[in-house]
Amino acid sequence: MQCAESLRVQAAFDGELDAVSAAAVERHAEHCPECRALLAHLGRSRARVRRDLDYAAASPELRTRIARMLDAEQVAERRAAQPRPAWRARPFWLGTLTGAGAALAASLAAVLLVPLLPGSLPDELIGAHLRSLESGQLTGVVSTDRHTVKPWFAGRADVSPVVADFAGEGYRLAGGRVDELDRQRSAVLVYEHGAHVINVFTFMPGSKPLPAQVSRRGYHIACWRGGDLGYCAVSDAGWDELGGLRSLLQDLAARDTR
């Protein structure tokens, strides 16, 4: 019991018909009560659906997840684009081996040498930062509460960092984890600033020089000292953003020792 024109009436309502056909539908509806009722219903339901049926917009958490996913995708792309290390870059004694023996030795060397020959501090920091983004394991403890995060480090890390959430200033504490850095168990605080993740590594640098600002592969590293502790903030955020977090942490550390 449906007028044969109903689909055309609907198409006219949806603006899918050219002017001539739309006018023809209009004339038809003047004489067809069923299609007049249909048009009224279409208008009312559209208004009702547009007014009442809207799910909340994507959450900030989802936006952050997508930004992180894109970070990891970029990391993977850059890695795939990087040339393999040249033959000369291998240890000299590998040059005497050939074929399968070389492949085996190389894989053994990769396992054995990496922990023994740590790269420069910036390389280590970038490596740890990228691993945390790629693995999705940003945090070992997830909390914005410093009373949760700070005790979590006890016994896990070699240092006890100052911990605070600076959400009010735009730096949300997402949690903490422990990363190997300079052969120590460094305490890492994870902050979120807009779509950026900032890892702050705290460790004992000894007399090792700390670069104040250095860039590697599009990431920024800002380091500073406080007492006998060294702090390194790593992120794809800009220098100003890193500097802002550094000031907050320095102020906090100063208050803490008083």
Place this chain on the structure above:
Amino acid sequence: MDDKRTRFEALVLPHLDAAHRLARWLCRSPSDADDIVQEAFMRAYRAFEGLRGADARPWLLAIVRNCHLSALAERQRRAHEPLTEEHEAEPALAARLPDPESASIERDERRLLGRLIAALPEEQREVLLLREMEDMSYREIAAVAEVPIGTVMSRLARARSALKALWPEAEGEPRAVR
């Protein structure tokens, strides 16, 4: 420096809310919807070079829909369950409409609308959303849903017909339409 990501964020990211709405409508679970959207954005980023100046929104929404379907297939494969959402579930629809008693109790009009739409077969729900919320043309909807335009029109008509229950005592419209 990273041109691809900049272009992706300029062209695709603005449609995040639309992608999220579609995922929510399709899978009805907020956390599943977030997973689907994240997966869809990953696929979109990887396939981004293939977009080549085409309109990003129908392209992205088609990916969202595919991610939803593969997540659904995966869940069903794991649960060894047959499809629960029958494609020709029309007769059952009338039974799920609220009777006049409960409709009068149903003060919250939003809840009634939400229930009616949740009761729609998925294929009708998606065309209704794409048309009314995303304001897409039949041609764009057909591309997202991977069906001919005629099918879009008939699904849309059926979905809208089910919404007649929003106005049980509408003049000249008998309620028990099949």
